[in-house]
Amino acid sequence: MSELKELIQDKISKESFSGNGSLKALSQKGLELFNEQGIPTVKHEEWKYTRISVVLNKDFSYAVDATAVTAKDVDAFRLPGHEAANELVFVNGIYHAELSNIRSSADELVILPLSEAVKGEYKAIVDANLGHSAGYHNDGVNALNNAFAYQGLFISVKKNKSVEHPLYCYYINDARTVNVLSQPRTLIHVAVNAEVKLVEEEVTIGTSDSFINKVSEIVVEENAQVHIYKIQNEDSHSSCVKTTHVRQLGVSKVNSVTITLNGGTIRNNLNFILEAPGCESNMYGLYCVKGNTHIDNHTIVDNQQPHSLSNELYKGIMDENATGVFNGKIFVRQDAQKTNAYQSNKNVLLSDTASVNTKPQLEIFADDVKCSHGCTIGRLDDEALFYLQARGIGEKAAKALLLHAFAIEILEKIELEPIRQYVDQIISERLDFEI
């Protein structure tokens, strides 16, 4: 364990830390915290069910050489609807402007390296928001990304603008020759009355091991609307820790849908910090996994002000040797009266070697609230199966029908038609579902 820490430390020390002001401070603090904490073990309550040190304990390269990746490589995994989208390509953790394709005009959408944003007109925003997630993740993994924050990207959606072209973000690890560990970092600012849709996908090129440790911080101002769609469909040699940290600073609405289809070890941290009264946050997740995929969804909803609504629904279909973890935390602070917070986690186990560990957690300090959580782990309803079979539908088809119906509740939440169809198609194929 200490070996791994030293290895990473050694690598980091060879990097020269640059940046200004808050950026430099964050990098340094991240490095210090990483030195102190190292990679979390299963003794860390937040990492109890995910052995992240096993995945990280490989000879990873930090090489940031992005020149080997061509536009042709990117073509292979462009998502449907990309013709009308802003495409942002990150190679080995760093934004690659040449491969990216920005269709929106600069009065709608501004994309800058964090190292520049921290100096100019966005200084106040960066200073106030960069590294906010560290307060919720006091562990070595988050700290490691903070150490590399100087490579990050700043995205600003301008006031009163509804961005027509959704933002497709591809996080590419070029693992054709070496094992790659990348640390992408973004800070997204959505100004007053703005609206934007984000789609994120991780991609590994090549067959060596790949690890993405990504932190994305999103700041949402008054009356803004944000949709975040994540699609995770990789091979077993690709693992990731993705932290998405959303601050809602005014009456606003944020929807998040996370679809996990396959991969190595996948950890998603999704935090919603509701800092203003009257916010609405919806978090949906579907993990339909098999093989040896390990999917760990950790969510936090921190209700700090009154009259907010948060709604959370995560569903899982686990097959073969897949293991799933769900940990949902809802905090309702003392001032957050009249909060409505709902949370639900439903799982279906299709094999005896699959397992699920779930922990829906409520911490409530205000009395005038309505909070509930529920979770179920089970198999398909025998009676429903019988009903379908009695009507001439074969067992296999009946199962597929029921599972598809189970999944569709989440898929319906994707308000971007090409993406929804794309995911539906993959899920249907996975479940052998035909209409």
Place this chain on the structure above:
Amino acid sequence: MSEMLTTLEQTALSEYKYGWVTNIEADEAPPGLSEDIVRFISAKKNEPEWMLDWRLKAYRHWLKMSEPEWANVKYPKVDYNAIKYYSAPKQKKTLNSLDEVDPELRATFEKLGISLDEQKRLSNVAVDAVIDSVSIATTFKKQLAELGIIFCSMSEAIQEHPELIKKWLGSVVPMTDNYFSALNSAVFSDGSFCYIPKGVKSPMELSTYFRINAENTGQFERTLIVAEEGSYVSYLEGCTAPMRDENQLHAAVVEIVALDNAEVKYSTVQNWYPGDKDGKGGIYNFVTKRGICAGVNSKISWTQVETGSAVTWKYPSVILKGDNSQGEFYSVAVTNNHQQADTGTKMMHIGKNTRSRIVSKGISAGFSQNSYRGLVQVGKNAINARNFSQCDSLLLGDKCGAHTFPYIEVKNSTAQVEHEATTSKIGEDQIFYCNQRGLDTETAVALIINGFAKEVMNQLPMEFAVEAQKLLAISLEGSVG
């Protein structure tokens, strides 16, 4: 509603009515913990060699452990060297009958509402009374013995039934299980032992009453219940302590073994001194309770009403090892003023067709923090395991907190596990409805709270249910308008 809140804040907590001290001469060990103290306790109790070895082993293991910090409670650390580990009311000779018990002591129990004589004649409950750390008297022993039921103090059992104790003590909660169980194993001074032979259904409820009396003492009792094939027993436990400014430690261990077709029902009304309204004093209640359904079709049911203690740390659990076995956990935990409770259960499904049910109701008032922490674990071979958990919290006031930490771990596809939880306050519409029908707000709130806790109260044996309902009303008096 705001009116209700003010009444709530204005009215002070009613006095803890069990807060007096009895002046009984006590035989005590000096404060502090060392191997010598362990030897002293063992010698005092005239224990055989193997028992002393067992204690020393536990003590040595305890030294290597550190106090757990994961619970959602905050309290000043316990100074384990300031506690007296042994305190027994002085007795001049061995007692032959109840009539020889110190009159002062009997008065104590009468004050508590457990008149040993009365109980003996009138009600149908056998009582084992434990004061400070030592069992004082056990009633109904003779009648029970006729059926082959052994119900006596732990010290007596060690002397008279060593083979049973050797076989079962520490079999469910190993001495190395956790920090407090190791401490208990090293220094436990007494407790109750109950053995129900094959096919016997206990004709009466067995009951233990615990009381901490002396100052600066810790109470470490150990209860062991063994239910042989096809037997049944219902066991009750109650506890009180005097009002003192210092915190006192109570670290008990309860073990239950249910063999084939046996059923054990364990009910607790816990009313240790909770500290005053500013959170000063009170008992630290760090208890390990665990049962094992070792045989097929066996059943263990825990029911608890928790109203006392400054800090509670308690997770009565069931290991469902036998096929078709059942585990149940019903709990009402009430916290007021500065009380903190971190309580819940663990259900470990190992056998086939095992079922468990968890119903937990938390009520927080004042500045208290009330946490439910539970684990439902379904192993690889637990085919058709079924669990249903429900934990509801009621918040009375805006300065208290309710927390839920349910852990669910499933490794079998045929398992069906459900968990649901809600948190709310008493609705204004509910109060209005009652007001409309002529109930004043106070009665209305009492009614609603009673309804909230009813599902659990219904599980309690008759005698206890009455007491528990009164307790609920007393601990919340003033906080509910």
